[in-house]
Amino acid sequence: MTEVSMRARDAMTEDISLLAFLSHYLDRELPARPPRADHMPWGWEGHILFADMLVRGVRPRLLVELGTHTGVSFFAFCEAVRAAWLPTRCIAVDTWKGDEQAGFYGEEVYADVAAHAEAHYPLIATLMRMPFDEALASMDEASIDILHIDGLHTYDAVRHDFDAWLPKVRPGGIVLLHDVAEQREGFGVWKLWLEIAPLSPETCRFPHSHGLGVWRKPGGPALDDVFLRALLASGPEASAAVQAMILHLHRQMRCRRQLAERDEQARDLDRRRHAAETACADLHTRLADLHAYLADLEQRQASLMASRSWRMTRPLRAIAAWARSVLAGHAGRAGRD
Structure with a gap:
C-alpha cells in the first residue's frame, strides 16, 4: 500500500469515526430547561449540543464556569457529565447579583439555581457564590480542563478574567468565551478573541447564539478525540463543516422539542374540550330532568284543578x-x- 493510499484510508477512517460520533445525536433530545430560563433570553441555547460533545471529547476532571446567572450553560455541562457517567467536578462561580449588562436581580435567581443543582446534580455541581478573583485561591495551577468565561463582557473585564484564570487551565485545556460575535457598545469579547486566537493553532468560533469562541491552550498533548481534531486541528474548511453539522443537529432537536411541546398543548386542549363537552352533556341531562319535573308538576296541577x-x-x-x-x-x- 502506497503512502498516498494509506493517507486516504486514514482520512476515510477518520471521517467514518466522526460520522459515527455525530450519529449518536440524531435521535437525542435537548435537556430540560433550567429554572427561570423560560422567562429570560436564552443567549446560550444554540451551544447546548456542543457542550455535550465537548464534555464527551475532553472528558474533563474539572470544569469551571465564570458567570452562571440562571444556569443555562452550567446545567448543560452538568447534564452532559451525568449522561456520559463521568466523574467530572463542575464549579459555577458567580455573585448571583447581576451586573450592568445582564441586569441586577434578587435572591430568587440564586435560590432556584441552588435548588436545581441540589435536586439534579448533587454529586456534580458546586456553586461558589463570590467574585471571580476570590475563587482563584481555591483552584490549583493547571487543574482546569474546561474553563467557560461568561461574566461581564466589557473588554477590560474579560481581558482580566482571561489573564487571571489562564494559569489555572492545564496545557491543552479548553477555554470558552461567550459573546465573541457581539459588537454592541460595551461588549469587548470580540476584541479579546482577535488578540488571543493567533496564539493557539487549535481554535474555532461559532457565530450563532451571540458567538462562542473555543480556544485550546498551547502546550498539551496532541488531540486524541476525533471530534475535537476535526473541529480544532483539521483546518478551517473541516471545522466549518463540523460546525454546520452541529448547528443542523441542534435545530433538529429544537424542532422536535417544539413539536413535542405543541403536541402536549394540543393534548391539553383536547382534554379541556372533552371536559367541557362532558360538562355540557351533564347540563343538558339536568335540563331535561328539570323539564320533565316541570311537566309532571303541570300535569299534577291540571289534575288537581280538574x-x-x-x-x-x-x-x-x-x-x-x-x-x-x-x-x-x-x-x-x-x-x-
Whole structure:
C-alpha cells in the first residue's frame, strides 16, 4: 500500500469515526430547561449540543464556569457529565447579583439555581457564590480542563478574567468565551478573541447564539478525540463543516422539542374540550330532568284543578282571598295612623 493510499484510508477512517460520533445525536433530545430560563433570553441555547460533545471529547476532571446567572450553560455541562457517567467536578462561580449588562436581580435567581443543582446534580455541581478573583485561591495551577468565561463582557473585564484564570487551565485545556460575535457598545469579547486566537493553532468560533469562541491552550498533548481534531486541528474548511453539522443537529432537536411541546398543548386542549363537552352533556341531562319535573308538576296541577274537591272548595278559597285582602287593608291603614 502506497503512502498516498494509506493517507486516504486514514482520512476515510477518520471521517467514518466522526460520522459515527455525530450519529449518536440524531435521535437525542435537548435537556430540560433550567429554572427561570423560560422567562429570560436564552443567549446560550444554540451551544447546548456542543457542550455535550465537548464534555464527551475532553472528558474533563474539572470544569469551571465564570458567570452562571440562571444556569443555562452550567446545567448543560452538568447534564452532559451525568449522561456520559463521568466523574467530572463542575464549579459555577458567580455573585448571583447581576451586573450592568445582564441586569441586577434578587435572591430568587440564586435560590432556584441552588435548588436545581441540589435536586439534579448533587454529586456534580458546586456553586461558589463570590467574585471571580476570590475563587482563584481555591483552584490549583493547571487543574482546569474546561474553563467557560461568561461574566461581564466589557473588554477590560474579560481581558482580566482571561489573564487571571489562564494559569489555572492545564496545557491543552479548553477555554470558552461567550459573546465573541457581539459588537454592541460595551461588549469587548470580540476584541479579546482577535488578540488571543493567533496564539493557539487549535481554535474555532461559532457565530450563532451571540458567538462562542473555543480556544485550546498551547502546550498539551496532541488531540486524541476525533471530534475535537476535526473541529480544532483539521483546518478551517473541516471545522466549518463540523460546525454546520452541529448547528443542523441542534435545530433538529429544537424542532422536535417544539413539536413535542405543541403536541402536549394540543393534548391539553383536547382534554379541556372533552371536559367541557362532558360538562355540557351533564347540563343538558339536568335540563331535561328539570323539564320533565316541570311537566309532571303541570300535569299534577291540571289534575288537581280538574278534581271534584277543587271545585267544591272554590267558595272557601274565595272567602280566604277576601279575608287576606281585608286584613292587608287594615294593616295598611294602621301603618299610616
